[in-house]
Amino acid sequence: MNKNSTGAEAYVFRLDQICHALEQDRLVSGSPGDAIELLAVGVQPQVPWESLWHTYADAHTRGRRMQAIWEESATARLHLLGAIHALVQGWVRCQADSRSFAASRQRVTSGVDSFVVELNTMTDPTAPELRDAFKALRKELTLG
Secondary structure, three states, X not given: OEXXXXXXXXXXXXXXXXXXXXXXXXXXXXXXXHHHHHHXXXXXXXXXXXXXXXXXXXXXXXXXXXXXXXHHOHHHHHHHHHHHHHHHHHHHHHHOOOHHHHHHHHHHHHHHHHHHHHHHHOOOOOHHHHHHHHHHHHHHHHHX
């Protein structure tokens, strides 16, 4: 890690590459959310929640490697949706009162809504459970 021209800390790795490698590993083991936990609270300095959101959930900002996982299969998409649920849940738990979360709340809520719609169309038997978990999370986002 080093400092960028504004004096802020910047990572020397591409988050897209790290997340891709971690999620490919987790996809095999079936552990969505493990990478989020590691990156958000398991390393120092922590990777900012908003950076993780952009890498995982935002189709306009995620890198080509993470996009490749999204396009890989329905199983991979479901896995990533599970990871995103863990991401948003952790973000709400740790940062709910912060300005950065307040600025992102509407975008995250909109993203959660789109994930609920997507999960409604999936035929995997675990999709309804994850959809319901996202619905509960949406309530937390709108009440917070």
